[in-house]
Amino acid sequence: MKTVWEKYNAKAMKDVMAVSEDYKNFLNAAKTEREAVDETIRLARKEGFKEFKEVRKVKAGDKIYFNNRGKSIALFVIGKKPMEDGLNILGAHIDSPRIDLKQNPLYEDNGLVLMDTHYYGGIKKYQWVALPLAMHGVVCKKDGKTIKVAIGEDEKDPVVEISDLLIHLSRDQMAKTGAKVVEGEDLNALVGSIPVKEKDEKEEPVKKNILKILKEEYDIEEEDFISAELELVPAGKARDLGLDRSLVMAYGHDDRICAYTSLRAILESKEPERTSACILTDKEEIGSMGATGAQSAFFENCVAELLAKTDSFDGLKLRHCLERSCMLSSDVSAGFDPNYPSVNEPKNAAYLGKGISFNKFTGSGGKGGSSDATPEYIAKIRRILDKNKIVYQFSELGRVDQGGGGTIAYILANKNMDVIDAGIAVQNMHAPYEVASKGDIYEAYQAYKIFLKEMA
Secondary structure (H helix, E strand, C coil): CCCCHHHHHHHHHHHHHHHHHHHHHHHHHHHCCHHHHHHHHHHHHCCCCEEEHHCCCCCCCCEEEEEECCCCEEEEHHHHHCCCHCCEEEEEEEECCCCEEEEEEEEEECCCCEEEEEEEEECHHHHHHCCCCCEEEEEEEECCCEEEECCCCCCCCCCECCCCCCCHHHHHHHHCCCCCCCCCHHHHHHHHHECCCCCCCCCHHHHHHHHHHHHHCCCCHHHHHHHEEEEEEECCEEEEEECCCCEEEEECHHHHHHHHHHHHHCCCCCCCEEEEEEEEEHHHCCCCCCCCCCCHHCCCCCCCCHHHCCCCCCCCHHHHEHHEEEECCCCCCEECCCCHHHHHHHHHCEECCCCCEEEEECCCCCCCCCCCHHHHHHHHHHHHHHHCCCCCCEECCCCCCCECCCCHHHHHCCCEEEEEEEEEEECCCCCCCCCEHHHHHHHHHEEEEEEHHHHH
16 A cells, blocks of 8 residues: 555545544644643543542543643543553653743843743754744733733734844855754844833833733733743644645644544543553653653652552552553654655655554664664554554654654653554654644554554
């Protein structure tokens, strides 16, 4: 089979397109990790999931979620077998590269007000200039009030932008390397230019007008930026790409494309033999550190809490549960791009339209930083995928020594469970707008469902 499209009849095509429409809606509602958690909870509760603190005793068939600080989440469907026998786990991350505001961002310069920023994750900085950007996040006030911010998504909303140097004066700039064409400290967002109307106001009148607007419209004062988490992301909705509408172009495919398909799979998990789990984590783009990253004790604590409410708990049962678990670390692969073929080794590249993509290892150089899945585990996965006619491919992240990358796979593998990376091929990875195939989205969703149901 050359591509997934040869597999689908008319009915299947409708299903493929319907899943991608739902996915686009998820992307539009979840531009940040906080929004992704909120949308996950909304969808989960609609399917009968309850937060752990609402549950007195855990039994087979229960649907439970744990919310970690509003920035990562774990969902479980309790299986018929004891949890000590292991879990089937899907894991993805819900943070994406972006531009964060600094804690003291506002300043005025020659009649313009700008905001200082610090980019988040691995980006080509020059791609983020001269774009309409929306501001999302939260502002936490000293009185305990939290203000949710989302400015720039409605067509009537204003947007902000980071300026670029005009081509007419760019001789020196264009002589720089790509890494230096736009410097990190120059990613300052333009937010206003009208001065306050007060006659005697001579110092920073435009900044004072912006602060007045923030106070009147959002109840935000300048000192509140210290306890704020505000992100600049591309404004606008996910769009169909291609005259045949076969692709989706959007911000945040990495890795909300795997988060959504994993989430949808567990929402549809019913009476599994082994307990199904889905973890959606924060901070992957900067190393999975912190309380909401995959390296925290959050997931392990969730499992311990569930064990305590299903059976008598002891540390050994927790260890047995983790080491007998199987996981798909669901993250995107580098989609082959005909414009840049030389960075790939063609036999081992991930191609758009050829199904879910598995990476036996990631890392860089001599597989540095990779967990490197066992062939025994891969054989089990191949068996259930082939049995269910799932279209899949095996790939690696570019030519040897070309570059590299990592996922959360090694973090869970360190708990002595079987893990392999399994995701969707994406072009323009880490750019403001990334591209993925609707067929691959559908195959990944189907593969994740089969994994939760049949992996043993």
